[in-house]
Amino acid sequence: MKNKLPLTIKETQDGLIKKEFSAVELVDSYLGQIKRYNEEYNIFLTICEDEAYKKAKELDKSGAYATPLAGVVTSYKDIFLTKGVRTTAGSKVLESYIPPYSATSVSRIENAGAIPIGKLNCDAWAHGSSGENSDFGSTKNPWNKEYVPGGSSSGSGAALAANMSLITTGTDTCGSIRLPANYCFSVAIKPTYGAVSRYGVIAMASSLDTVGPIGRTVEDVETVFNVIKGEDGFDGTVTNEERKVKSEKLKIGIPKEFFTGGIDPEVEKTITLAIEVLKNEGVEFKEVTLPSTKYAIDVYYVIQPAEVSSNLGRFDGIRYGNGRDAFGDEAKRRIMLGTYVLSAGYYDAYYLKAMKVRSKIISEVDKVFDEVDALIAPVAPTPPFKLGDKVSDPLTMYLTDVYAATANLCGIPSLALPSGFSKLGLPLGFQLMGPRFSENNLFELGKTCHRAMSYEPKVAF
């Protein structure tokens, strides 16, 4: 391909329609990029060269560019089942597992014309905030390879920064979509719980897991979200509910609990700048209080391991090839924690109490949304940290997600937006949370913000 790879869906489809490049040439370029850098950055676990070329040739032949994702080269977090293509969840337990069916979101993305190119590295079973828990080695941040790309969808963020895909998918149980997007200068939506089917996505914590896309612009993320959302007859928690976009003046809440102690000055500054930009666009801001959210991460680390301990029960060594000894330390830690909090005599003190606090947090958040249309908050307390910095201290690692937990516990959507770079040249950004099923409102806010900032999509190389 003569030109540089396009960075958005629109550029891609315009180029295809104008015959500036073919779909096969697109695949050539992405594969070239993957082959050049994957060994160094450890982003892809499986590369689907044959499938990608097959689909690209079909598209070049048919010229069917009208579907929403026509020609969009896509890769999936390796926790999304892909029929006939190895799916590991980043764990040695599933080292050689080839699923007999595809996730609903995978089928929908491919039916919309996307070209699948491979499977992305992630923390094993999506347990982690840095990618370092992958049994297949850490993914490195393309913006600086000494730093983590964020996890658990580590490859999903890194693949965009490394220009190895146009769109990726991730799962977010406590920030696992938003953090890699934030640490790799990408846009991502963690949808409302119940907006996108989880069918065919290996479960981590069933009451918290969400499935969403990562891209480089709000428009692209919105397009993919619209392709994958809605009932599928397989995930009973999904509904077709949708809130209308609000046309009158918007009001955003600044939860004071999210801006106290421990927040890095550069992270705080990028949010202050975003608030100024949005104020100039006529958005109103108001300080709000969510007192119980300070317990969110504690509550999360009771409920999540409980559900993990149950969901991983099926990997009992009878099926799927490898035995239970193939589980890594983090998975074992969560299985033990979860089994403990659900055990007779401890259930009331831990699991039940956590569920009560969860209800309390939900009611506080619901109430705040009577006053404001969205909440602005950091995605994480700091910019990307160095590989190895937190991996030996699980508790410090868990605190990376202190601002992420609220959205998952409440099942509300959150849009992660890139907004700049730190002095060290590492990505910075923030998140906008909204009431359940208010994704469309968040997308409009995100577009306004990026337009006012003159945001442009960027890749590291």
Place this chain on the structure above:
Amino acid sequence: MNTKLIPIIGMEIHIEPNTKSKMFCACPQDHFGKAPNTQVCPICLGLPGALPFANYEGIAKTVKLGLALGSKISEFSKFYRKNYFYPDLPKGFQTSQLDSPFCVGGSLNGFAINHIHLEEDAGKLVHETIDGKKCSLVDFNRSGCALIELVTEPVFHDIPSVISFVKELQLVARYIDISGADMEKGSMRLEANISLSEEEKVKSGELPNYKVELKNINSFKFLEKAVSAEIKRQTEAIERGEVLVQETRGYDEVKQSTFSQRSKADAHDYRYFPEADLPPIELTKSQIANIKSQIPELPESKRKRFEEEYKLSKDFADILVSEKARSDYFEEAVKLGQGSSPSAKTVADLMINKKLDEQFPEPAGLVKKIVELTKVEYASTEEVENAVKSVLIENEKAVADYKGGNGNVIGFLIGMTQKKLQGKGSSQIVREKLLEGIQK
């Protein structure tokens, strides 16, 4: 020991409903005699990423049973995960219910029911020797099948009550068409919880501090033998001064005794918690009313009606009602034969003692046969009425005697009427018409 010991028995009864598909996926529910692992999908195999999707028919059949037994139906109900390891349980947990089962309370034969809940079945282990090596294989056809569990209160104190309860439950399940409840096919499975206590304590409602769970009872005969063997064992143990403990026991038919399978020490901690993959089920009043409208007359009220309406003996009513199809056949035959055939009693007698219903698949055939057998061409109702009319006019004195209290005269009047009809009158109808005429 002087105080009398009384058995306290509670039952746990599993019924596989006859739904079209399994509880949480589209695979067929009926797995009996199917080749192993031919009715499976990612959901019932518990493959990574698969999710359950609740089958309303399974819920409706559970609620139907509850309504038939007078349970309170929960308008808000949820599923739980019951976590344990077993090779036939592919997800590592069974989806079941805990604090909000679909049906609460109710009774049958006067015995109180604690609740009825819905869960999924596990697969089945098959132990075989292949190439000289012993091995265990798993058949997942049954995995994820809908399974209704009825739990009684500990209210039984003798074996016959238990057996008649279970038989009646089987019959109700068949009447309301929720299951064949066939013990041989495993669509009905029994577990008994047994303990012994002193008569005084039982009367005061005090329960013993242990219970023994008897598992894997797969026929009524077994149930009787296993429970009586266990009562015998417990009685002897108490008489020896032993302290009985909570445990699960099986029944050895050869030795005619029960044996310990699992003690309390290694009882499971199932770590129940709500199943987030299935949203809570909210049943509307109209859904419940709609299910209720599909419940036919239940065996108990049908027996009573047969005794009253057709003047059948209790035994005859029992036998006919014990098969819904047969009781329907009987009623159809009586209806078809009205006015011409012999009495309902005769129809019942020919069905039960001569098994004539087996020869004639249609009730009409039976009625025709009865007419042939009795070789009497019956007079029509109109002919009977005409004959009765003239007999009453011609025998004013006899009528007056009857009215005066001499009931025997009716025989004379019947005779006179039959004479007019040349013996072709149905005795039942002649009697009815005569009595009607006299009353006028």
